[in-house]
Amino acid sequence: MIENKLLLLLIGILLLISLLIAVFIYIIVQRMIETRSLAKVEQYIKKHNDKLYLYLIEGKVLSKDLIPHTRLDIRAIEEMLVRYTKNISGEDVLFRITAYMERYLQEHYRKQLKSSKWSIRINALYKISDFRLYFLVNDVFEMLNSQKKYSKQEYFQMYKVLATFESQNFISFLLHPKADFGEMEYKKLLYYLNQQQFETLIDQYESLPSILKNIIIDIVGMKNLVEFVPFLEKRLNDDSSETRIRALKSIDQIGLIREIDLYYHFLQSPYWEERMMVAKLLVHVPMSKSLPYLQDLLKDSSWWVRSRAAQSIHSNKRGKEILESIMATTNDRFVFDMVQEVIGKG
Amino acid sequence: MSTFTSYLLLFFGGIIFIYMLLVIFSYSMMFLYALLQLRKEYKLDKHESNEELSDITYVKPVSIIVPAYNEEAGILDSVHSLLSLSYPQMEVIVVNDGSSDKTQDKMIAHFQMEPVQKVIRQQLDTKPVTAVYRSAIHPNLLFITKQNGGKADALNAGINLSKYPYFCSIDGDSILESTSLLKVMKPIITSNEEVVASGGSIRIANGTDIQMGSIMSVSLSEKSLVIMQVIEYLRAFLVGRVALSKHNMVLIISGAFSVFSKKWVIEAGGYEKNTVGEDMELVVRLHRMMKEQKKSSNRIVFVPDPVCWTEAPENIKDLRRQRTRWHRGLLESLWKHRKMTLNPKYGAVGMISFPYFWLIECLGPLIELGGYTYIVFAFFTGGIYFEFAIILAFLFILYGSVFSMISVLFEAWALKTYPKITDLIRLFMYSFTEVFWYRPLTIFWRCEGILQFFLKRSEWGHMERKGLSRKGLEE
Numbered sequence: 001m002i003e004n005k006l007l008l009l010l011i012g013i014l015l016l017i018s019l020l021i022a023v024f025i026y027i028i029v030q031r032m033i034e035t036r037s038l039a040k041v042e043q044y045i046k047k048h049n050d051k052l053y054l055y056l057i058e059g060k061v062l063s064k065d066l067i068p069h070t071r072l073d074i075r076a077i078e079e080m081l082v083r084y085t086k087n088i089s090g091e092d093v094l095f096r097i098t099a100y101m102e103r104y105l106q107e108h109y110r111k112q113l114k115s116s117k118w119s120i121r122i123n124a125l126y127k128i129s130d131f132r133l134y135f136l137v138n139d140v141f142e143m144l145n146s147q148k149k150y151s152k153q154e155y156f157q158m159y160k161v162l163a164t165f166e167s168q169n170f171i172s173f174l175l176h177p178k179a180d181f182g183e184m185e186y187k188k189l190l191y192y193l194n195q196q197q198f199e200t201l202i203d204q205y206e207s208l209p210s211i212l213k214n215i216i217i218d219i220v221g222m223k224n225l226v227e228f229v230p231f232l233e234k235r236l237n238d239d240s241s242e243t244r245i246r247a248l249k250s251i252d253q254i255g256l257i258r259e260i261d262l263y264y265h266f267l268q269s270p271y272w273e274e275r276m277m278v279a280k281l282l283v284h285v286p287m288s289k290s291l292p293y294l295q296d297l298l299k300d301s302s303w304w305v306r307s308r309a310a311q312s313i314h315s316n317k318r319g320k321e322i323l324e325s326i327m328a329t330t331n332d333r334f335v336f337d338m339v340q341e342v343i344g345k346g
Numbered sequence: 347m348s349t350f351t352s353y354l355l356l357f358f359g360g361i362i363f364i365y366m367l368l369v370i371f372s373y374s375m376m377f378l379y380a381l382l383q384l385r386k387e388y389k390l391d392k393h394e395s396n397e398e399l400s401d402i403t404y405v406k407p408v409s410i411i412v413p414a415y416n417e418e419a420g421i422l423d424s425v426h427s428l429l430s431l432s433y434p435q436m437e438v439i440v441v442n443d444g445s446s447d448k449t450q451d452k453m454i455a456h457f458q459m460e461p462v463q464k465v466i467r468q469q470l471d472t473k474p475v476t477a478v479y480r481s482a483i484h485p486n487l488l489f490i491t492k493q494n495g496g497k498a499d500a501l502n503a504g505i506n507l508s509k510y511p512y513f514c515s516i517d518g519d520s521i522l523e524s525t526s527l528l529k530v531m532k533p534i535i536t537s538n539e540e541v542v543a544s545g546g547s548i549r550i551a552n553g554t555d556i557q558m559g560s561i562m563s564v565s566l567s568e569k570s571l572v573i574m575q576v577i578e579y580l581r582a583f584l585v586g587r588v589a590l591s592k593h594n595m596v597l598i599i600s601g602a603f604s605v606f607s608k609k610w611v612i613e614a615g616g617y618e619k620n621t622v623g624e625d626m627e628l629v630v631r632l633h634r635m636m637k638e639q640k641k642s643s644n645r646i647v648f649v650p651d652p653v654c655w656t657e658a659p660e661n662i663k664d665l666r667r668q669r670t671r672w673h674r675g676l677l678e679s680l681w682k683h684r685k686m687t688l689n690p691k692y693g694a695v696g697m698i699s700f701p702y703f704w705l706i707e708c709l710g711p712l713i714e715l716g717g718y719t720y721i722v723f724a725f726f727t728g729g730i731y732f733e734f735a736i737i738l739a740f741l742f743i744l745y746g747s748v749f750s751m752i753s754v755l756f757e758a759w760a761l762k763t764y765p766k767i768t769d770l771i772r773l774f775m776y777s778f779t780e781v782f783w784y785r786p787l788t789i790f791w792r793c794e795g796i797l798q799f800f801l802k803r804s805e806w807g808h809m810e811r812k813g814l815s816r817k818g819l820e821e
Contacts, residue, residue, distance in 0.1 A: 006737065010740065013748075017748065017751075017778075020748065024754075028770065031758065118386050119390035123390065184538070341462075341465045344463030
């Protein structure tokens with residue numbers, strides 16, 4: 001009885017191992033084929049690179065040899081074009097690349113977008129924004145409007161396509177997102193908006209979800225949009241301290257303090273982050289005005305605020321001098337230590 | 347033979363049998379999961395998805411902390427490779443943990459270190475820091491000297507000095523690729539700071555061509571001991587981490603290369619000085635904190651990209667030391683936080699990770715050792731035990747070798763770390779032999795680790811002073 005079972009088990013394990021060996025051989029053969037196709041792709045690139053150069057850079061007529069016939073041809077050409085986009089910038093070149101793709105690879109990408117494989121679809125979506133394949137934007141719209149569910153990464157890529165091509169509907173899609181995007185994703189998407197779109201968004205600021213509000217504030221700072229400083233100043237009285245801190249940060253990045261009165265009340269803020277941001281901001285104000293406040297902040301209970309205040313003083317032309325005189329007169333140990341450290345950095 | 351002994355044998359055999367089935371079942375599940383995961387990403391253009399991250403506006407600054415104890419041989423190379431990482435905003439802090447060799451002289455001379463006055467926020471308790479230096483050539487390179495206090499203490503001192511909100515702990519002997527830091531930071535950057543810690547996958551560097559701290563070409567070592575370790579890392583990677591990471595159940599992210607949120611680590615009290623497995627202990631403690639504060643959105647993740655290359659021990663003696671130590675560290679962490687085991691309060695970590703680590707990773711070696719003994723014993727006793735032993739032996743092969751073979755298949759199919767076909771064939775052949783020699787060896791060492799754990803416990807109070815030396819040959 002038990003011997004029969006043993007035999008069965010033995011056969012089972014042997015079968016399993018043979019199966020594994022078979023799969024292994026299959027994978028190895030696949031790898032060999034892959035290696036060979038890679039070599040072929042390389043060969044194609046070597047053979048045709050000059051012709052592509054003539055077309056893309058010199059603007060000559062496209063050689064017939066560059067019309068792709070097989071999958072490997074497409075792979076090789078894609079590879080070459082990627083290299084060009086990475087290394088050469090120039091409107092003409094980009095235009096010719098897009099033109100080539102429109103003519104010869106349009107259907108190829110369209111098919112890829114409809115592929116059942118996630119990785120193929122996402123690669124195709126990447127290509128649309130990389131190569132500016134405007135002729136596929138409608139396909140992306142169809143995808144967005146379809147009932148089919150895509151992954152978060154795909155939706156992000158689709159949104160990015162809309163943003164890149166400054167699509168009119170982008171903002172409405174943004175306000176009703178199809179996926180649960182995070183701050184960083186929104187930041188990337190909003191970063192692509194053109195001036196006009198950005199203004200539309202700012203006009204609707206009050207009605208936006210708080211995640212978008214915060215990002216808009218950040219982007220004004222990141223892109224150095226001086227014309228929106230009044231908008232930022234309004235945010236300084238927001239109820240949320242998160243919003244106020246972000247606004248302070250963006251104003252600091254732009255470096256434009258129009259009215260110093262707006263910032264005084266932060267000196268007494270219960271949040272050390274706000275006091276620290278003010279200590280940082282005061283760099284943009286003449287030392288004669290800012291010094292009394294900075295000296296106060298130097299005695300702050302928070303290490304961060306003291307450190308920032310000392311650095312702000314130090315960045316002034318006469319900063320070192322001032323700090324040295326503070327060091328000589330103070331009897332506050334914390335102030336002394338902080339000033340010493342900042343000066344010590346040289 | 348008395349009926350009593352035969353019942354006893356049957357009983358033990360039964361336990362081992364059930365255990366093996368359990369293990370084989372859980373491994374199969376995890377492999378299946380890894381298969382689905384890798385299938386999804388098959389042919390994804392990885393370059394594309396990483397590239398967009400390097401934009402300075404999105405990244406978060408990181409302080410890299412390198413604890414060094416008697417590392418004069420490799421410290422300059424490591425620091426050079428760290429300085430060449432492509433990351434827009436970072437500082438490198440080398441912590442000299444009271445080395446008795448020339449680590450300090452070399453660092454000071456080579457990088458033109460100059461003493462600076464620095465107020466250190468003593469947020470974590472450490473042995474006294476004696477001096478702080480800043481490099482005149484690389485302003486973002488700091489060097490601090492302190493009294494010897496062990497690796498955990500050195501890391502804590504580095505955390506105190508660091509100025510950025512995230513820190514990365516790194517072993518002196520690891521080599522990073524230039525994009526490694528970006529890849530490991532990716533989950534943190536993209537998650538609205540919900541990710542509290544992120545660890546990279548570790549690969550074995552022996553055999554690969556490394557020049558000036560960067561990988562030139564990857565190939566397999568000639569040494570069978572190293573090849574077995576390659577397979578082991580591969581399997582551990584597929585089994586545990588891909589599946590566990592997805593559901594926030596990771597308990598081990600390697601200390602060789604991981605990033606932590608400073609705020610969380612300081613709140614948790616920094617690295618624990620009283621264990622040999624400070625990296626795992628910290629991760630478990632963070633899990634505990636997250637659950638106790640009911641912040642369900644916070645996560646600890648594992649990044650599957652191979653990003654950190656480390657030198658594996660090449661001889662039996664060093665490997666044995668490493669493994670006994672690892673196992674002791676594992677047991678210490680599990681023991682210290684044993685309350686979390688099967689405690690629904692701790693969610694999946696308590697209900698799934700902990701039992702898994704206790705039963706399969708920690709106590710597994712004991713049962714397997716029992717299994718090997720049983721087989722040998724039954725072989726000589728004959729009769730009904732003999733047949734039962736054969737069944738067990740088959741299960742061992744299934745467990746020890748077949749899963750390793752499958753891991754190599756995964757490598758050949760999707761991970762593709764080793765480009766040479768001959769390397770793959772060698773890996774596959776070796777994986778088949780695992781159960782006959784390498785597996786028993788490691789089981790033996792791990793049991794030794796368990797033994798050490800109990801010996802150490804009995805002499806509690808004696809703080810063991812451990813250094814942090816190279817290649818996992820700590821002592």
